Amino acid sequence: MTPLTLRTRIKICGLTRETDIDAAVAAGADAIGFVLYPKSPRAVIAARAGELARRLPPFVTPVLLFVNATPDEIATGLAAVPHALLQFHGDETPEACAAPARPYLRAARMAPGLDLLDLAARHPGAQALLLDAPVEGYGGGGKVFDWSLIPSVVPCPVVLSGGLNPANVIDGVMHVRPWAVDVSSGVESAKGIKDAALMHRFCQAVREADARIAAAADAGT
Numbered sequence: 001m002t003p004l005t006l007r008t009r010i011k012i013c014g015l016t017r018e019t020d021i022d023a024a025v026a027a028g029a030d031a032i033g034f035v036l037y038p039k040s041p042r043a044v045i046a047a048r049a050g051e052l053a054r055r056l057p058p059f060v061t062p063v064l065l066f067v068n069a070t071p072d073e074i075a076t077g078l079a080a081v082p083h084a085l086l087q088f089h090g091d092e093t094p095e096a097c098a099a100p101a102r103p104y105l106r107a108a109r110m111a112p113g114l115d116l117l118d119l120a121a122r123h124p125g126a127q128a129l130l131l132d133a134p135v136e137g138y139g140g141g142g143k144v145f146d147w148s149l150i151p152s153v154v155p156c157p158v159v160l161s162g163g164l165n166p167a168n169v170i171d172g173v174m175h176v177r178p179w180a181v182d183v184s185s186g187v188e189s190a191k192g193i194k195d196a197a198l199m200h201r202f203c204q205a206v207r208e209a210d211a212r213i214a215a216a217a218d219a220g221t
């Protein structure tokens with residue numbers, strides 16, 4: 001019997017230019033993130049996120065990333081990109097994440113002592129937990145965290161993030177077996193400027209990891 005084939009989803013975050021959107025989609029990205037956090041070097045305003053999101057073809061999901069945004073700021077983002085998935089990457093409470101009544105990803109800063117199971121329990125509405133390294137400025141720092149901090153069973157889908165790049169994402173996918181991976185710094189030539197070749201290599205590496213997992217499943221290992 002042919003085993004179920006895993007296809008690890010790919011989100012590329014922090015895009016600011018049309019040309020990068022086109023290259024990310026061509027590379028095979030499933031989701032594209034727009035950073036609506038004014039302090040980020042990759043920040044775009046809501047209207048610009050709307051322009052960029054309109055370039056996405058069907059079945060590629062726009063994601064709006066917020067850090068401690070106000071309800072008005074979130075509403076402005078959603079007015080510009082009405083079909084967006086939300087990503088909360090700051091200190092938002094479960095109530096604040098649930099308030100827009102939209103599907104969302106809850107970022108977790110993976111430091112020793114963080115109780116991921118407790119976080120999952122406090123976010124029953126989260127579509128996934130997005131696991132990132134604890135870095136200054138909340139995220140996008142290009143730092144890998146200790147993957148052994150992830151419990152073997154997490155009761156919701158996991159998005160692996162934090163310092164991924166074309167060279168380490170195979171290890172990340174094979175070690176963590178996440179639902180999806182998320183990358184920003186690792187496919188950039190400068191902050192907010194994506195590199196088409198790196199995005200292509202990143203997506204190819206994820207597919208290679210999927211193929212190795214499928215081969216191991218076929219071999220019964």
Ligand SMILES: O=C(O)c1ccccc1N[C@@H]1O[C@H](COP(=O)(O)O)[C@@H](O)[C@H]1O
Nearest residue numbers: 013040139140141142161162163184185
């Ligand atoms: O990208 C940013 O500038 C950013 C700012 C504030 C919070 C999160 C941010 N990005 C997210 O950070 C992670 C890890 O990124 P990297 O690959 O290590 O650079 C990723 O989920 C981005 O969505």
